[in-house]
Amino acid sequence: MPALASLACGFVFGWGLLISGMMQPAKVLGFLDVLGPWDPTLLVVMAAALVVSAAGFAILQRRGRPYLAPQSYWSSNTVIDPPLIAGAALFGIGWGLVGLCPGPALVNLATLSAPVIVFVAAMAAGMLMHDLWWTRQVARWSPHSTAADG
Amino acid sequence: MANFTPVSAAIGGALIGLAAAMLMLFAGRIAGISGILGGALAIGATDRGWRLAFLAGLILAPVTAMLAGIRVPMPQMPANWLIVIGAGLLVGFGTRLGGGCTSGHGVCGIARLSPRSIAATCIFVGVAMLTVAIMRHGIGG
Numbered sequence: 001m002p003a004l005a006s007l008a009c010g011f012v013f014g015w016g017l018l019i020s021g022m023m024q025p026a027k028v029l030g031f032l033d034v035l036g037p038w039d040p041t042l043l044v045v046m047a048a049a050l051v052v053s054a055a056g057f058a059i060l061q062r063r064g065r066p067y068l069a070p071q072s073y074w075s076s077n078t079v080i081d082p083p084l085i086a087g088a089a090l091f092g093i094g095w096g097l098v099g100l101c102p103g104p105a106l107v108n109l110a111t112l113s114a115p116v117i118v119f120v121a122a123m124a125a126g127m128l129m130h131d132l133w134w135t136r137q138v139a140r141w142s143p144h145s146t147a148a149d150g
Numbered sequence: 151m152a153n154f155t156p157v158s159a160a161i162g163g164a165l166i167g168l169a170a171a172m173l174m175l176f177a178g179r180i181a182g183i184s185g186i187l188g189g190a191l192a193i194g195a196t197d198r199g200w201r202l203a204f205l206a207g208l209i210l211a212p213v214t215a216m217l218a219g220i221r222v223p224m225p226q227m228p229a230n231w232l233i234v235i236g237a238g239l240l241v242g243f244g245t246r247l248g249g250g251c252t253s254g255h256g257v258c259g260i261a262r263l264s265p266r267s268i269a270a271t272c273i274f275v276g277v278a279m280l281t282v283a284i285m286r287h288g289i290g291g
Contacts, residue, residue, distance in 0.1 A: 003203040005176040010204035013169035013181060013253075014211025018222065020162025021155055023212070026226045030153050032275075032282040039153045046256060048163030049170065054261040056171020069178035074262070075249065080269045087248020088255075088273035094240030095274060096281025097233055100225070101252040102183040102245060105238075106205060108225045110212035115227035119238040126242020127188045134247075 002068045017107050020045045025099030032096055170258050173204070182254020183208075184245035248274070 021027045022045055030039030066072050095101050100108070100119060108116040170181035177200055179186075190201040212222045228234055245251040248270050250259060255274075259267020 002177045003199045006173065006179070006200040007203040007207040007210075009169045009173040009176075009181065010207025011211050011214075012165050012172070012207075013204075014208040015215075016162045016165030016167075016169060018162070018212055018215055019165065020159050022162065024223055024225060027153065027155075029282060032278045033286055034279050035283050035287045037153070041153070041155050041159045044156050044159035045163035045166065048160045049167035049257045050261050052164050052167025053170040053174075053257055054167075056167070056175055057262055059171075060175050063175075066174065066176055066178035068176045072174060072178035073180065075180070075259075075264070075266070077249070078264070078266060080266055083247050084249060084266055084270055085273060087244045087246070088270040089248075089277045090240050090244030091248055091251060092244070092274035092277025093281050094237040094244060095252075096278035097237035097240070097285065098228060100237070100241070102187060102241065103208070103251070103253050104225075105241070106183065106187070106208050107212055110209055110216065111222060111224050113225055113227065115231070115234050116225055118231065119227070119234050119241075122235045122238025123242035124187070124191055126239040126244075127184070127191055127246050128193075128242075129239070130243045130246035131188075131192055 005068055013103070014107050016049070017104055023104050023107050025104070027099075028095075028101075028104070029099040032099070166253070166257060167261075170253070170261070174258070180254055180258045182250045182258060184242075184251040185249075185254050188246050244274075 017023050021041060027039065027041055030036070031042035060066065060072060091101075098119065100116075102123065105116065105120050105123060109120060173179050173181045179200065181204075186201045186204050189195055190198050190205065195201075215222055241251075249255070250267065250270060252271075252274075255264075255267040255270040260271060
């Protein structure tokens with residue numbers, strides 16, 4: 001059942017990206033290009049998404065727990081740390097270069113555009129490279145941190 | 151503002167928000183695409199089911215649109231393959247390091263007023279605007 005709900009949510013999300021025009025890198029770059037003929041469409045998409053999702057989250061908060069899961073998996077991290085800042089900056093460069101973030105990139109796979117397929121493959125490779133790099137960092141630093149914590 | 155399309159943007163945005171609210175309300179999960187994809191790709195992942203289901207739904211949306219005869223525009227992509235590959239690597243690595251992308255931080259995180267998500271969104275939008283300014287209007291442009 002959770003998988004079916006998840007499939008339906010992905011489907012609605014995909015239609016949202018399609019209808020809003022956010023599947024098109026040209027629309028996104030039109031928003032990011034503040035020195036050109038600026039297109040505020042992305043701002044309206046985000047504002048509408050924020051209002052509806054905030055309302056949904058408020059319902060969940062009153063209810064206490066999700067319908068099909070034992071708990072809600074919010075991030076417990078609240079610190080604005082160097083990985084957050086560096087990661088957001090690297091993502092910003094990539095996003096600005098092409099105009100694709102992960103959601104629209106995946107939805108665009110349906111067009112079978114060769115550059116999109118290559119972009120998604122590179123994005124997946126970047127994610128795996130991060131995981132491998134991160135595991136090494138943790139392995140290098142954990143003896144110190146466990147000593148400090150213990 | 152010649153290309154501004156506020157009505158379709160509001161409808162589409164509301165659907166994105168609805169999907170994010172429903173995923174949290176039913177499955178208790180954050181609708182962050184980079185997190186869902188990264189978790190599905192992670193070596194030794196044990197919760198691939200709901201992740202792959204969400205990703206399948208995401209790609210099914212334009213497929214059903216095409217089957218219904220709705221025109222899905224081909225994305226305009228850079229002709230330079232190095233830029234395409236480099237940008238893909240940056241988006242993949244950066245979103246995992248920063249713990250989210252436009253959906254996870256930009257929608258779900260801001261909707262619950264997470265300071266981390268507000269900071270991340272300001273940084274990636276700002277850096278992306280700077281990147282476009284350099285690429286389109288910068289030195290030699």
